[in-house]
Amino acid sequence: MPIKIPDHLPARQTLEAEGINIMDSTRAARQDIRPLQIGLLNLMPNKQRTETQFARLIAASPLQVELTLVRITDHKSKSTPEEYLSTFYSTWEEVRNRKFDGFIVTGAPIAHLPFEEVRYWPEMIEIMDWTQTHVHSTMFICWGVQAALYHFYGASRKRRENKAFGVYRHKNIKPNSPFLRGFSDDFAVPVSRYNDIDRDTLPKGDGLEILIDSDEIGPCMLEDPSRRSLFMLNHLEYDSTSLQEEYERDRKAGLDTAPPVNYFPDNDPTKKPRNIWRSHAHLLFQNWINEMYQTTHYDIEKIGTPNED
Structure with a gap:
């Protein structure tokens, strides 16, 4: 089944060129299905x-999905026109x-700021609390994870001496998790962040469990079934060239950013990077x-009611 997105959203052309089945409003209205x-x-x-990256992964589902794009209420974007x-x-x-079956909270380039x-931040607190009563399953990404773990559990983050930047090997810690069904024991995940979650501040015995981990850069994905939430610190949704463009942007800005590790062939930024995480990105979102x-x-409308579980 196709994904339903706004009829004239620019991402539509990209997704259709990739062979993804897109549904328009007229066709959706004819189908007797929720x-x-x-x-x-x-x-x-x-x-x-960002919307294209996530729509691509959501659209690969055999189920019909309607995607609603949401923004902070009073935040004025410097890079996206208000129109x-x-x-x-x-x-x-x-x-x-509204009630949602699923809700995704992306990262944000503000990891250098204290949350407060x-x-x-006040609206973010409202949104995070709202997910507990209006959303069946929430997936937090990158800064969204850091914010949620801090808000819900008081977990701290640690500033890294050097940015974790590249494609790192990760371990499947919980292969019997329904979210990791079909995952390899060891697989690659794109990473781009300055902060780590401090393991010592994660609650013990509170249901929060690490599903994907890395010896080199720490936890990647956690789950809390009681909150019906997944916390993905890294970026399986990234395009093949996302890290390359970030590297080039940093260099143009005069930053002494090293090339992303395990990304360019022979560590040569002039060579085209290979995407070695795409299949696991699709697998995670389909699961x-x-x-x-x-x-x-x-x-x-029964989502969030006392009999939700």
Whole structure:
């Protein structure tokens, strides 16, 4: 089944060129089916690229999915025109009374700031609490993970001496998890972050469990079944050239950023990078959507009610 996204969203052309089946509003209205409702709170500056990355992975599902793009209510983007946002995005205030089967909270390039100094932190607290009553399954990404672990559990983050930047090997710690069904024992994940989660501050015996880990750069993905939440610190959703473009941007800005490790062939930035994580990205999102479909209510308004579990 196809994904339903706004009819004129620029990501549509990219996805259709890749052979992904896109559904328009007219066709969706003719089908007697309840599509899964997934929201994407997009906190990244390059909205179009991020929405395309996640839509690509969500659209690979055999289930019908309707994707709603969401933004912070009063935040003015410096890189995305307001006309684009008002056309394709809903503010959180506009969706706060809705229920969602799934909800994704992306990363944001503000890891250097204490959470309380982030201008939209009060709204982020409201959104994170809202996911516990209006969303069946939430996936937090990168900075979104750091924010959620801090808010829900008081977990601290540690600033790295050097940025973790590249494609790192990771271990499947919980192969019987439904979210890791079909995962290899050892696999590659793109990483781009300055902060680590301090393991010592993670709660013990509170249901929070590490699913994917790395000896080199620490936890990658955690789950808390009681909150119906996944926490993915790294970036399986990245395009083949995401790290390359970030590296080139840093260099143009005068930063002494080393080439991303294990990314360019022969560590040569002039050579085209190979995508060796794509299959696991698709697998993670298909597992997440399948588990969501198996456990959510047919009546979406029952999400968050006392009999949710």
